[in-house]
Amino acid sequence: MTTLTASERSVLQMLWPAQGRGAVWTRGLVLALAGSVALWASARLQVPFWPVPMTMQTLVVTMIAATFGWRLGLATVMLYLAQGTVGLPVFAGTPERGIGLAYMVGPTGGYLLGFLAAVAVMAPLAGDGRSWTRMGVAMIAGNAVILLCGFLYLATLVGASQAWAAGVLPFLTGALVKAALGTALMVAGWRLLASWRR
Template identity: 55%
Template sequence: MLTSTVSHPTLVDTLWDRDKAAVRNIVLAVFGSAALWISAKIQVPFFPVPMTMQTLVVLAIGMAYGWRLGAATILLYLAEGAAGLPVFAGTPEKGIGLAYMVGPTGGYLAGFLVAAVAVGWLAERGWDRSILKTAAAMFIGNALIYLLGLLWLGTIVGWDKPVLDWGLLPFLPGDAAKLLLAAIAMPLAWRLVKRDKR
């Protein structure tokens, strides 16, 4: 159960005062959804699910924004896609809107929301301050994306198909590199922020 108690401020709470929270949250959600859109187009083609930079951006949004604003940002991105904007990795080539969202990548898209909430919740408990805890939070978020993604992919293409070969194994080296990058970047960002606040 997610509680309303936040024991640690998020990175954006520290960088941007909450005085005008509504304006701040709208700007950050729009910025985050745009970053997701761009990261979806940076991809290495695989079948049936392309490898993109989205998982890194999703987890970074959750960790930097916290679970509420992170969830709102992912929901905005998904709403943009549902409305027919070509924000997803395979759009517009493989369809747009809800038709695309219920295709092979649908579970991964749902996983984005769950992962952002989980990582954001952990960040609000201080898991974004050290390399090991950041890596653990990112691993948990990545695992949630894969869990939902693989469950949906197997349902769509059939469990008699090589679901793990298509939707997991080719992406592990890239995700390990992205996880390492995030595990270094987030604590470093905190160090820089603390130095500027002195």
């Protein structure tokens, strides 16, 4: 059985081993582009759920944070936000509800900024992906940070009580479901990769 170093135990290194600056940069560029496409696709995917339909975007954000780490995770989300800033219809509800900066300063702007905050907060918490507890805490923290940022920004537009009723409460159950799903996918995926590498 091969003994894995600490860097090799990370999910990203196991998915795509890279040694040397050029290989690491190539991997980062390809994965950032792929991650931004995944964020766009997940914004379009709605799953019937109670009390409101659930998109998979926050699940993808938290899985990017847990898989890519904070540097590449932040770069990936920033690339996605930059695509939306220049007017590409990558956000949920675009172009019907607007595009570009006009969309980003609207009611969902806080959630978009929350994607960045969630990556920064949860990537260190997730560790190497092996622990159910650490991954669960990281996934809950990531979802909570997104909701908190969305709430704080929305409260400046409509007031705290309405922001809570419309921007947080309907999404709490979905956030818990996505945190549990993300935890299961990440830990099971790590164990599968670790078994395959032996």
